[in-house]
Amino acid sequence: MIELEQVSYSYGEGELLSDISISLSAGSFHFLTGPSGAGKTTFLKLCYGELLPSAGYVRLFDRDVRSLTRDDVAEMRRRIGVVHQDCQFLDHLPIADNIALPLTVAGHSVRDDQSDLTELMSWVGLRSRAYALPPELSGGERQRAALARAVIMSPDVILADEPTGNLDWEMSQRLLQLLVELNKMGKTVVIATHDLALIRAAKSQVQARVLRIANRHLTVGADL
């Protein structure tokens, strides 16, 4: 699905990530940990083509990211659902429209998928908040909405950046269960998180591997 080969990345001065090689195969489940500022978000951005590696190769669905045209990048983003750390909503649109945005921009009529949308909103517990604007939601509600938007296109890969950062333990558990469910359906899942308790909790539910980024390098931990 997603392959990185000797990837380095720098935002300008000094390398942030150095010589990273990893292959995220179809149906796998990974946690990504590491200190704040280590480059977890940067790593995920490399995985969905928002950033291009400074050196090395990133292959998404067996294609070198450097060879992708702008339209290819757009098409590819429909196959990779991303929960952004800062959510990235359109603040003037109700949350239901935000969740449906990937469908809208892909040219699907949302009316056709109305029942899917309602079901998805119930799934993340936001059905009653459908008409609220993003700034009117709590941090946790926004993160759940971000997850709903990430999965609405039924993508092959889900990359979640700190999806439980603002959630209480119970809600984190539920969100983890949602992601595990998706993984059981065959989706590739990557969750970046500081929350070691969450990783421990996942142990009983899914076969996951832990990736750790520190000091510019990525180390692959044992299977949980």
Next chain:
Amino acid sequence: MAQRFQLSHVMDFIIGDAQAERAVPPTGFTARLTLFAATVMAFLAVFALALSVSAGRLSERWSAELAQSATLRISAPVGQMQAQTDAAMRVLETTPGIASARLLTDDEQRALLEPWFGPDVPLESLPIPQLIEIVEADIGFDAEGLRLRLVAEAPGAVLDDHTRWRKPLAAAAARLWFLGWLSIVLIFAVMGAMITLAANAALAANAKVISVMRLVGALDSYIASAFVRRFTLRTITGAAIGMVLGVAVVLVLPAADSQGGFLSDLGFAGAGWLWPLVIPIAAGLVAFLATRSAANSTLKELR
């Protein structure tokens, strides 16, 4: 079939994608700027167009009236008048490029002189020249060659082929015509610049919206079309208003009459009234191209 296909594209464009429209929030001042610029520029374009069309019409009329005819004037002592006239007529008849030559009758000559001498000109007692009206064939005749032959055959004949009138008038009309079109080009260039400015402002104001749409998988063409459609329709609306106002003003300009000369002849005639309809269409095209290039260059900076 191909036309139907394109028409449906145009309809799609006008109706638009309501959902895409909502994703990009309207930006008030760019909308007003576009509408205002389009209205004013279209208003001005009507006058520039009227100038061009009038100048074109005028030069055509002058050429048509003057080009096809020439005059031969024969001044000679009374005794030689008839002989020279006959000689000149013979020369004219054998000159290629002359369709016909005709002696002006006494009545016609009298009519020409009437403004100076009053109705009862004693034509017989005045030593006035004989006039011969020449009608050119389409191929035209060689005026210099004719003059040379006339010097030999009828020394009192003077050929007036109207070129000395026609040339400066045609040149003046051509300059006016050119000026009109130059103004139109400049007007549309300014319109394009204003729309580019407004579109860039709208794109900048929506930078966050654009990046989010891009992140969730929107194609560049999809994002651009939301802007292009808005600016194009807005410009067409403004240009249509300006065009109607401009035409209304041209309509109330004093009508052409014999006293007014060229300036009061400014306007459209007959099917020429359809010309202003081109303005909103051209404005729409300018807006389409300007906004599309603005959107594309903004999008290129984003991954």
